[in-house]
Amino acid sequence: MPKKKLPRILEEYCIGCSHCVMACTPKTLKMVDGKAKIVNATVCDSEGRCVAACPVGAIPLLEDKEY
Numbered sequence: 001m002p003k004k005k006l007p008r009i010l011e012e013y014c015i016g017c018s019h020c021v022m023a024c025t026p027k028t029l030k031m032v033d034g035k036a037k038i039v040n041a042t043v044c045d046s047e048g049r050c051v052a053a054c055p056v057g058a059i060p061l062l063e064d065k066e067y
């Protein structure tokens, strides 16, 4: 499995505002049951727009993950 920097989404802090989904131009993220989820990791460009967009720090960093 390949590895790349992907967002870590802390569901317990997510308030469901969708800001990260709107900021993600590659469309890596989607709202699922009111929480942000990675739905298409292969298109993530690891630019961290979601990290910057989250108002509550629910995406604290990008981390190396297999996808």
Ligand code: SF4
Binding pocket: 009, 013, 014, 015, 016, 017, 018, 019, 020, 021, 035, 036, 053, 054, 055, 056, 057, 058, 059
């Ligand atoms: S920006 Fe943060 S709080 Fe808003 S949906 Fe994304 S992870 Fe959740």
